[in-house]
Amino acid sequence: MSVVDPSNARAARSRTPGPRAWSPTALVTRLRDGSLAWAGYAAFAWAVAYAVGVRGYQGLGGTLGIAGTFEDPAGMRRASLVAGIGILLVGFASLALVRPWGLRLPRWLVVIPALTGSAYAASHALTAYVTKPLDALGLIHLQFDGWAHRDETAQFLWDLLFYEPWFLGLGVLVTLGTLHHHRRTGGSARTERRLVALTALATLALTAFACAVVLVRNL
Numbered sequence: 001m002s003v004v005d006p007s008n009a010r011a012a013r014s015r016t017p018g019p020r021a022w023s024p025t026a027l028v029t030r031l032r033d034g035s036l037a038w039a040g041y042a043a044f045a046w047a048v049a050y051a052v053g054v055r056g057y058q059g060l061g062g063t064l065g066i067a068g069t070f071e072d073p074a075g076m077r078r079a080s081l082v083a084g085i086g087i088l089l090v091g092f093a094s095l096a097l098v099r100p101w102g103l104r105l106p107r108w109l110v111v112i113p114a115l116t117g118s119a120y121a122a123s124h125a126l127t128a129y130v131t132k133p134l135d136a137l138g139l140i141h142l143q144f145d146g147w148a149h150r151d152e153t154a155q156f157l158w159d160l161l162f163y164e165p166w167f168l169g170l171g172v173l174v175t176l177g178t179l180h181h182h183r184r185t186g187g188s189a190r191t192e193r194r195l196v197a198l199t200a201l202a203t204l205a206l207t208a209f210a211c212a213v214v215l216v217r218n219l
Contacts, residue, residue, distance in 0.1 A: 040098030040177030043170060047091030050166050055084030065162065067154035068147050076146065090117065090170075097177035107185045114178040115199045122171030123206035125164040130207070131214045132156050140218045175199055 058066060059081035070076045096102030096110050135142045136156060144150060175196075182192055 036176045036180035036183075037098045039173050040094055040180060043094040043097070043173035043177050044091045046166070046170055046173055047087050047094065050170075051084040051087040051091060054166075055080045055087060059084055065158050067152075067158055068150035070146055071148045072146065094174055094177055097174075097181040102181060103185065107182070107187070110181055111178055111195065114174055114181075115195060116202070118171040118174040118178070119199050119202040119206060120171075121167045121174070122203045123210060125168035125171070126203070126207040127210040127214070128159055128164045130211050132160060135218075140215060142214070142218050171203070 054065065057064070059077050061077065094114070096105060097114065102110055131140065131142060134140045144155075179192055179195070182195065
């Protein structure tokens with residue numbers, strides 16, 4: 001009868017290869033397990049960066065990203081600061097999807113506003129991706145009030161390559177963070193699929209409605 005030295009057994013286990021935290025195997029495991037907590041923190045960082053770095057910067061007089069001049073520059077700076085405060089609040093609200101204090105709130109009070117906001121943000125971007133290329137092609141003529149001088153090409157490039165991707169990204173991150181909150185509060189997989197489907201349908205419906213309004217007003 002052989003006797004196994006416990007110290008040797010521990011040493012053998014320590015030498016046994018296993019998935020490290022950063023290895024592809026560990027990554028696949030995490031994705032399979034469906035941990036989406038990162039999305040809530042990413043939504044927070046995404047919103048704060050835009051609120052401070054873009055809206056705050058322009059509200060304090062920065063001109064990078066503004067393709068022209070306004071008829072009322074002071075009014076537009078105030079509007080940018082107000083928008084920045086609103087977006088900052090969205091960022092802090094997204095922490096309810098991942099932080100312990102979000103568990104103290106009724107699930108519907110977190111999930112419904114979050115998915116409504118994400119559908120709005122995504123549809124904001126999709127509407128621009130439909131209507132602004134139509135304007136650039138000369139099929140419609142969009143009206144932009146409040147400008148004293150506007151470089152249309154520069155404005156469209158900033159919108160389609162910078163501003164609208166931010167809206168789309170925020171919508172995706174908030175949706176993923178909401179799914180994490182739904183899971184951590186005991187929500188079922190069946191309800192989760194319904195939430196995803198309803199959010200997608202709401203995004204498409206809002207996009208179609210907004211595009212229709214724009215087309216009617218500008219044809």
